[in-house]
Amino acid sequence: MDKKLQPVVEQLEKELGCTVSETRGLVSLSVPAEKIVAACQQVKDLGFALLSAMTAVDYWPEENPRFHVIYQFTSVSGNMVLGLRVPLPGLNPSLPTISHIYRNANWRERELWDMFGIKFQGHPDLRRILMPADWEGHPLRKDYPLGYEEPQFTFNFDEINLRKPYAKE
Amino acid sequence: MPDVQEITVDDLKHLVSERAIQGETVLLNMGPQHPSTHGVLRLLLELDGEIVVSCIPDIGFLHTGIEKNMEAKTYQKAEVMTDRLDYLNTVGNILAYSLAVEKLVDLDVPPRAQVIRVILTELQRFSSHLVWLGTSALDLAAMSMFLYCFREREQILDILEMCSGQRMMTTYIRPGGLWRDVPVEFEAAVRDILKTFPRRIDEYEALLTRNPLMLDRTYGIGKLTAEECLNFGVTGPMLRASGVKWDLRKDRPYSGYEQYDFEVPTRSEGDVYARYLVRLEEMRQSLRIVGQALNKLPMGAVRSNNFKFVPPQRSEIGVSMEALIHHFKLWTEGFNAPRGFVYTAVESPRGELGVYLESNGGPKPYRIHWRTPSFDNLQSLPLMSRGVLVADLVAIIGSVDIVLGDVDR
Numbered sequence: 001m002d003k004k005l006q007p008v009v010e011q012l013e014k015e016l017g018c019t020v021s022e023t024r025g026l027v028s029l030s031v032p033a034e035k036i037v038a039a040c041q042q043v044k045d046l047g048f049a050l051l052s053a054m055t056a057v058d059y060w061p062e063e064n065p066r067f068h069v070i071y072q073f074t075s076v077s078g079n080m081v082l083g084l085r086v087p088l089p090g091l092n093p094s095l096p097t098i099s100h101i102y103r104n105a106n107w108r109e110r111e112l113w114d115m116f117g118i119k120f121q122g123h124p125d126l127r128r129i130l131m132p133a134d135w136e137g138h139p140l141r142k143d144y145p146l147g148y149e150e151p152q153f154t155f156n157f158d159e160i161n162l163r164k165p166y167a168k169e
Numbered sequence: 170m171p172d173v174q175e176i177t178v179d180d181l182k183h184l185v186s187e188r189a190i191q192g193e194t195v196l197l198n199m200g201p202q203h204p205s206t207h208g209v210l211r212l213l214l215e216l217d218g219e220i221v222v223s224c225i226p227d228i229g230f231l232h233t234g235i236e237k238n239m240e241a242k243t244y245q246k247a248e249v250m251t252d253r254l255d256y257l258n259t260v261g262n263i264l265a266y267s268l269a270v271e272k273l274v275d276l277d278v279p280p281r282a283q284v285i286r287v288i289l290t291e292l293q294r295f296s297s298h299l300v301w302l303g304t305s306a307l308d309l310a311a312m313s314m315f316l317y318c319f320r321e322r323e324q325i326l327d328i329l330e331m332c333s334g335q336r337m338m339t340t341y342i343r344p345g346g347l348w349r350d351v352p353v354e355f356e357a358a359v360r361d362i363l364k365t366f367p368r369r370i371d372e373y374e375a376l377l378t379r380n381p382l383m384l385d386r387t388y389g390i391g392k393l394t395a396e397e398c399l400n401f402g403v404t405g406p407m408l409r410a411s412g413v414k415w416d417l418r419k420d421r422p423y424s425g426y427e428q429y430d431f432e433v434p435t436r437s438e439g440d441v442y443a444r445y446l447v448r449l450e451e452m453r454q455s456l457r458i459v460g461q462a463l464n465k466l467p468m469g470a471v472r473s474n475n476f477k478f479v480p481p482q483r484s485e486i487g488v489s490m491e492a493l494i495h496h497f498k499l500w501t502e503g504f505n506a507p508r509g510f511v512y513t514a515v516e517s518p519r520g521e522l523g524v525y526l527e528s529n530g531g532p533k534p535y536r537i538h539w540r541t542p543s544f545d546n547l548q549s550l551p552l553m554s555r556g557v558l559v560a561d562l563v564a565i566i567g568s569v570d571i572v573l574g575d576v577d578r
Contacts, residue, residue: 023509024272049399052514053523053540070525072512072540076399076415083512104402104545115236125184130229130577139237146241 001027005080008046015042028070028083033095036086040071040098048073048082051098054108056116060142066090067118071098094119115140184225185215194222201230205308205563208573210547214559221562224554226547231577236537243503243532244270244344245480252338254539255575257297260289260329261517263342268423268513269524270344274478274506282346282471283425288359288462289332289341290424290515291455295366296325297518298452305445305567306377309386314376321369328358345473356463363460370452377445387441391553391565394439401552402545405520407569410447411439417516428465429458441568448570478504503532510536519543519570543575 001009001022009020009027016039018029031039053072060066065087073082086095097120099106109120110129117138120126128135137144152160188194200211209230215222235254239247251262264286271278278286303318326336332351333341341348377383393403395411408415416433418426434450436443473479480499481492498504510527520542529535546569554562 024511026510026512049396050404051402052521053512053525053538055525055536055538055540057527057536072523072525074521076413079420081421081512102402103400104548107544107548128229130232132229139234146237 002080004078005082008080008082011046012039012042026081026083028085030085030087033086033088036084037096037098037101039084040101043073043082043084044101046075047078048075048080050074050076051102051104051108052081054105054112056112056118056140058116058140058142060090063090067093067116069095069112069118088118092119093117094121096121097123099123114138117141184213184223186222188217188222189215193217201227206566207304207571210566210571210573210576212550212562214562216559219558219560221554221557221559224551224562226550228547228573228576231573233578235578236539239537240534244506244534245499245503247534247537248343249338249340252340253574254541254578255517255519255522255543255572256337257300257572258293258517258519258522258575259337259339260286260293260342261515261522263340264290264424265513265515265517265522265524266526267342267344268515269511269526270506272511272513273509273526273528274344274504276345276475276478277473278346278424279470279473280425280467281350281469284462284466285347285351285471286342286424287426287429288459288466289329291458291462292325292328292359292362294518295452295455296322298448298455299325301448301518301567301570302373302445305564305570306383308563308567309383311377311380311383314373317369317373321366324362328355328362331355331358343472343479345475345479347471350471356466359459359463363456363463366456367453370449374449378449384442386561386564387445387568389438390441390557390561391568392438392440393549393553397549397552398439401549403520403549404545405517405542406444406447406451407546407549408520409433409435410443412437417514417521421514423513423515426458429461431458441564444568444570505530505532506534514540517542519572519575520546539578541575541578543569543571543573544578547571547576 005027012029013020016031016035018031020029052074055070057068058066067088069086069088071084095118097109099109107129109123110126112118113120113126114128114131115138150160182190189196195216197214197216199214200206201209211227213225213227235250239250248263251266252259254262299318299322303315306314329339330336331354333339333348393411395413398408398411412435414433414435419433431454434447436447476495481495485492486496506528508528508530512523512525514521514523522542523540525538526534527536550569553565
């Protein structure tokens, strides 16, 4: 582990009671869902000003935990990176929002809601962001099939149009 | 499905001010088909006369499900998907992906391949900045800039075509090295660029830098402070234009960037004009790196010899039994990456381009996430555009340098 990162990780470990793991040079802490706001505040106070990435992994068909939400922080002043992982159950996965601490978490959380169906409590504007507003399901879940939409040409336009869900004249 | 979310007008009312609901301000739709939104970006503008009260970006029109598609393909087949993300920085995308796979399976890269990677990514950075310069100057009504920039860009795309056979969708960098070695004409073509392009940048500067129209349209517009930038996850030239010296090539070097001598240009103003100056200086620095790399280009192999992950040379398949077996195994079932996850980030022309790659031990990426810089940079648009004129909003969108393929993935 990086010498500069050592005291930071030790402090977080002590105050939050989380477990530390290191794989291929990437240090990540496993944080329970109820402590994530405190953890993010702590991480920000320790100089990690940039929320680099925020994503999730679906371990379906495992149910508990089914999802891992991953936060990837960068410290510009100290030149360090740190990851947080939050395990979530498959039934009604939800997390408190951190968009008031890191402003760019706003769209990132909307993307996770859109793609994985993870709800963020307290989020100011939790709508779908990449998929259309009336889309059903959450595409990046592992139980969501990878399908395709049949292209509409002139010869089969009416046939496909009949099957489309929107209102027709 | 239980999670269908109904969207009604009431759900959207919190996005606009009270005055819009009472009818005092006007809601105007800008895009998705609008020449100065640089792609299919839709903005919902709340206007008080010519003044932008609030700006609500609506993205997703170019969403192609690249992450889901890559998860359904083996590691080699997923390579071609990367070019479709940020179509102005195709070499940088595949570099980020290759670095992630190399870290995951612990693969070595020969020194010659490293140097060629640097040359091509820097040329691609230059060409991406040329597209930005041309289109954002076009937004400010400097029509001729667009033509000059695209003339120069074509020269760089010719080099990419010379190496890979494709102008844009190159897939030239592969995990473990390159697809094949550069042709013999490569060095002369790059030298030609190194000779002519510095003068061309001087010409752009002569046209724009002290141009009163340009200064009027850009100086003091769309300001972001360093704290706001970091809070919004803004990286790349926008962050450096706000005074934060953060460049992944310098601070967290990859592909041997620590061996090159180059400056990281910064400005403190944080406005559209500062971003213009930073990007122009970055173009000069890119040429500097390319020159150094070309002078030290070593001879040798361009692909790793680890045939468990890298396909053998075509010529060897006819004479070597081992090569035939490796080739067959790699192209039928792929390779099994060990269990684990990595996060690698490279400096794209727009900022931090990160790849989160997770493997469950199989031949396909279990989860791949692209941290694309435009997605976060665009989030700061509502903050920057508060209280500006609609015409200035166009200049601000140009200065963010968004690529919608990068935003929507």
